[in-house]
Amino acid sequence: MIRILLAEDDNAMRTYLTRALEKAGYSVMAVSCGTEAIPLLETEIYDLLLSDIVMPEMDGIELAQRCNDLSPSTKVMFITGFAAVALRANRDAPHAKMLSKPFHLKDLVMEVERVFEDSAAVSV
Template sequence: MARILLAEDDYSLRGFLKRALERAGHDVIDCENGDDAIDALEVHDFDLLLTDIVMPGADGIEVARTASARDPAMKIMFISGFAAVALTAAQASPQAKVLAKPVHLKDLVDEVDRMIAA
């Protein structure tokens, strides 16, 4: 079981992702924007950051940079519906995984499990 920080501004999608990850046995703390995610990084330790890239407040790239600075071993996965933004995220955090929206919940959970196991 991993502790996951989920940052996603879309309420419905955030709920679906959280439930799928919890059903897979993970402990998930979810945030509706990047600023709240950065605050959560100051309070909790996480194994993985799963973040949208385009969000109100701090964007996902800024959240990932903060997460990496606090814990270089933390795994990072971006999800985005914008190809150009996803490319920027991949360049900013080459060790991170980038998934394109829409993403099937099973595929996302499988990828999270692979990243945690690595």
């Protein structure tokens, strides 16, 4: 089963995304900030880090950079509602996928599926 680490500071959004991803068949560990995600990345293997970019304590871009150091095989996808932040994310984490808010849950699930389809095509 594909394991996703979700970092999202908005409680309602975090619950909403977790339920949608679990319903789609993914195993999800959800945290409210980047600093909560680091110990998990140090001790467990996740297939995908799905992170909001704008969060307190540690933003999603810094979290993605730390994730790359701790677990280089973990793929990264950002979710954000800020266009300027998305541009910075593309520059600082060029291999990460980006999903802009607002989005429909089916779009989220489709993008997550695409991340793993793309990696399967590369490894063939």
